[in-house]
Amino acid sequence: xxxxxxxxxxxxxxxxxxxxxxxxxxxxxxxxxxxxxxxxxxxxxxxxxxxxxxxxxxxxxxxxxxxxxxxxxxxxxxxxxxxxxxxxxxxxxxxxxxxxxxxxxxxxxxxxxxxxxxxxxxxxxxxxxxxxxxxxxxxxxxxxxxxxxxxxxxxxxxxxxxxxxxxxxxxxxxxxxxxxxxxxxxxxxxxxxxxxxxxxxxxxxxxxxxxxxxxxxxxxxxxxxxxxxxxxxxxxxxxxxxxxxxxxxxxxxxxxxxxxxxxxxxxxxxxxxxxxxxxxxxxxxxxxxxxxxxxxxxxxxxxxxxxxxxxxxxxxxxxxxxxxxxxxxxxxxxxxxxxxxx
Numbered sequence: 001x002x003x004x005x006x007x008x009x010x011x012x013x014x015x016x017x018x019x020x021x022x023x024x025x026x027x028x029x030x031x032x033x034x035x036x037x038x039x040x041x042x043x044x045x046x047x048x049x050x051x052x053x054x055x056x057x058x059x060x061x062x063x064x065x066x067x068x069x070x071x072x073x074x075x076x077x078x079x080x081x082x083x084x085x086x087x088x089x090x091x092x093x094x095x096x097x098x099x100x101x102x103x104x105x106x107x108x109x110x111x112x113x114x115x116x117x118x119x120x121x122x123x124x125x126x127x128x129x130x131x132x133x134x135x136x137x138x139x140x141x142x143x144x145x146x147x148x149x150x151x152x153x154x155x156x157x158x159x160x161x162x163x164x165x166x167x168x169x170x171x172x173x174x175x176x177x178x179x180x181x182x183x184x185x186x187x188x189x190x191x192x193x194x195x196x197x198x199x200x201x202x203x204x205x206x207x208x209x210x211x212x213x214x215x216x217x218x219x220x221x222x223x224x225x226x227x228x229x230x231x232x233x234x235x236x237x238x239x240x241x242x243x244x245x246x247x248x249x250x251x252x253x254x255x256x257x258x259x260x261x262x263x264x265x266x267x268x269x270x271x272x273x274x275x276x277x278x279x280x281x282x283x284x285x286x287x288x289x290x291x292x293x294x295x296x297x298x299x300x301x302x303x304x305x306x307x308x309x310x311x312x313x314x315x316x317x318x319x320x321x322x323x324x325x326x327x328x329x330x331x332x333x334x335x336x337x338x339x340x341x342x
Contacts, residue, residue, distance in 0.1 A: 018136030
């Protein structure tokens with residue numbers, strides 16, 4: 001089941017004893033776990049935290065059976081539990097426990113890896129989730145899409161009495177990527193910088209964090225716009241910041257693969273959203289949307305040539321005694337020339 005505010009509130013109102021959330025998004029798990037725990041805790045309630053990743057079943061049984069000093073229901077938090085690490089016997093015991101709670105409420109979060117946009121749930125995770133669904137409220141937290149993430153960042157800023165315009169929020173996403181935890185930290189940092197007034201574009205550009213992927217995206221943008229000196233300056237800055245040459249090249253390859261995907265899509269009259277779906281793209285379609293105009297300036301033959309250049313550079317970077325800076329600078333020159341070739 002996908003998490004919904006309505007379903008969550010109904011479970012709270014009905015007195016559910018189990019709240020289990022699973023997702024690949026750690027920030028969302030932490031946030032909803034804290035929100036649920038706060039909603040369950042009354043003035044006289046007591047909280048027991050069983051630290052993960054695999055708290056013992058004995059600890060869980062003891063926490064569930066302990067009577068609160070004030071006679072109220074005890075709230076037990078099990079954050080970031082690695083279900084796959086439990087034996088079959090212990091997992092059965094834990095499932096039975098959750099279905100027989102009398103004086104305790106459990107709040108459980110389960111981190112799950114994601115592949116091709118889908119969660120990879122093992123047999124143990126599936127079994128445990130089924131048990132939690134029978135015992136109470138159990139839901140998957142889905143990754144926020146670009147528009148939802150903008151709204152989320154604005155609300156986080158608003159909670160700190162700080163204004164954040166949607167265009168500025170999108171700029172933060174361009175620079176940091178879409179890691180929710182990193183973006184939360186950026187909002188908190190820049191809100192404090194603003195004196196809890198307004199986060200401005202200047203603040204983001206001057207003091208905001210920028211990921212290697214975003215830096216490389218900017219560098220390729222300069223290169224494909226015919227601004228080779230600007231691209232070289234960007235490369236120089238990345239190297240001065242001690243970014244690994246192999247990581248820089250890897251991000252460059254990723255950018256050119258995006259351009260090739262979009263070029264194939266354009267030929268088939270498919271928009272960037274369809275390309276995102278057909279190629280089972282792991283990232284946001286927002287990045288493809290930004291690169292779409294660039295892709296239209298290249299022929300597929302030119303882009304294949306660019307990918308050949310990057311492959312050659314990758315092999316040399318990993319096996320040649322030539323200085324890595326020289327190899328990367330040479331690659332930029334060759335990529336610039338490839339655009340001029342027919």
